[in-house]
Amino acid sequence: MSRVLTILTACITIVVAMFGGVASAYLVGGLVEEHWFTGASRLTNILFLILVFVMIIATLLTMAERKWSAFIQDRMGPNMARIGLPGLKNRSLGGLPHILTDVLKMLTKEDFIPAAANRFLFNLGPILAFAPVFALFAVVPAGPSVNVFGHRVDMVVATPDFGMLYILAIASLAVYGTALAGWASNNKFALLGGVRATSQMIAYEVALGLSLVGLFLAFSSVQLPAIVGELGSAVGLGTGQAQYLWRTDGEFDLGLPAWGIILQPLGFLGFFAASFAETKRAPFDLPEGESEIIGYFVEYSGMKFGLFMISEFVEVVVLAGVTTALFLGGHHLPFGGEWLASQPLMQEHGWLFGTILGTVFWLKVLFLIWVQLLIRWTFPRFRYDQIQALGWKILLPMGLANVFVSGALVLWDPSLRALAVLGILELGVLAVLTMTRKEPAEAGGAHGAHGGAHGGHDTHGHGLPAGAHAAHAMPAHGAAHASTH
Structure with a gap:
């Protein structure tokens, strides 16, 4: 019971x-728009979205991942680091002191650079x-555009016309960081890790771009x-993912929203898998x-290693955003958004x-x-061949097929309802495939009976018990199976 209360308290x-952080971002944005200049x-x-939300969440993830891994593996989590102050010496404080120890270690650890490195x-x-x-x-965009103190405040840093092209272009720059880290270390193991990283990231960038074309x-x-869209000033005038494909009549809006995961479930699957691989x-x-002992940053220490580590957690937050x-509709609710916007208080x-x-x-x-x-x-x-096969043999053909089918359905029905029907069917198929479990083969079947009938003789004709015969033959069979791959 106490653990449930602890989890509920943490969630609240x-x-x-988050509510306080978002409110602060809007109120401060309205103040600077009023007292500074338009667009301030x-x-x-930049301060609130990137340095506060993204960076703080990424920092807390270093501790949350330890706690979640301990929960899954049924072991003790991060509870050893303590603060030596009265009243706090015997308290783990939810593992938060581990973040402080990580920062202090990275800042004070020796910054080693190999002599032969560039x-x-x-x-x-x-x-x-x-x-x-x-x-x-x-x-x-992390929120809607609203009027605060009589001025328009957009909860986004920049809105270029080439938004998603910007994301694809900037994301590809990370390849240079991993490649240079492996090559500049002048270490054969680091170079091998850099080549692996480059090959993997380039392979999945192709699938990443294709998965978005249908959207x-x-x-x-x-x-x-x-793409996120905005709520309209009247019923049915929403744009992007704020619009409804089907909705009920009435003051409270309820229906099927045009979210990307409904219109493009295969695009979502391909994008999420490719981004995860990135x-x-x-x-x-x-x-x-x-x-x-192979890694593109194997020669890095101190805060340089810390940059590689924290960048992975920042990537987790950015991928989710x-x-x-x-x-997932951005900041929009699945239903009731128009009703909420029409309330006098709002x-x-x-x-x-x-x-x-x-x-x-x-x-x-x-x-x-x-x-x-x-x-x-x-x-x-x-395995590395499995990673490459997933990118080139599964995600790439799936993305190509999704582009052709999506384009045909959009031309046939610009209202996107036909695309949504196909998307719902695809979600159903994916759910069935996910929930279907292959029944394990029965042990000791016909092969065991066959071995018992022949008295368990090995290849040299020596009599062996059936169990010993199986134990004797299995390594050879495993070696032969491995050699075929």
Whole structure:
């Protein structure tokens, strides 16, 4: 019972903290718009969205992943680091002191640079791996555009006409960071890890781009704000994912929204899998290869290693944010959004309406982060040939087929209802495939009976018990099976 109360308290605390953070972002944005200049809220959005939300969530993930992995593996979590102050010496404080110890260790650990390394490129590698990840979130709308103190406040840093092209271009820069880190170390093992990382990231960038083409066709735009959409001033005038494909009549809007995951379930699956592989986290963490002491950052120490590590957690947050904006309706509610916007209180206090929807956006982001952690600690590491086969032989053909089918359905029915019907059928098929379990083969079947009937003789004619014969033959069979691969 106490554990349930602890979890509920933590969830409520997270929701309240996010609500307060989003409200602060809107109110500060309205103040700077009033007292500074038009567009000044975009500057404060850099502070709140990137440095506060993204960075703090990524930092807390270093502790949350330890706790979640301990929960899945049924072992003790991060509880050893303590603060030596009166009243706190015997308290683990939820594992939070581990974050402080990580920071202190990285800042004080010796900064080692190999003598034969290229110093400039060696120092440039962590920067190229870390900086582009932060830049990706600049075009992600984390809330609606509302009026605060009589001025329009957009909860996004930038809205270029080439929004998604910007994301694809900046994301590809991370390849240079991993490649340079492996090559500049002048270490054969680091170079091997860098080659692995480069090959893997390039393979999945192709599938990543193809998985989004169907979405671009459906909404006729590559701008994230246009894809997310806005609620209309009247019933049925919503745009992007804010519109309804089917809805009921009445004051309270209820229906099927045009979310990306409904229109493009295969696009969602391909984008999420390819993006997950781009983060180079398990089960796609072959570029690191800890068990083989091979990794593109094997020669890095101190804060340079810390940049590589924290960039992975930032990628987790950014991936969840971009996926939410593209496929989960962004900051929109699945129903009741138009009704909420029409309430007098929301029309009078725009910042409150923006805060509610902004909190919805970050809750969706947290859900996708949880899904990523669940995958991270559930699946074992893939072989490298399996990783490449998934990218080139499964995701790429699936993306091509999805583009052709989506384009044909959009031309046939511009209302997107035909595309939604196909999407619902695809979701049903995926659900059935996910829930279907293959029955294990019965042990000791016909093969065991056959071996028993022949008295358990080995290839040399020596009589052996049936169990010993099976134990004797299995290694040879396993070796033969491995040799075929």
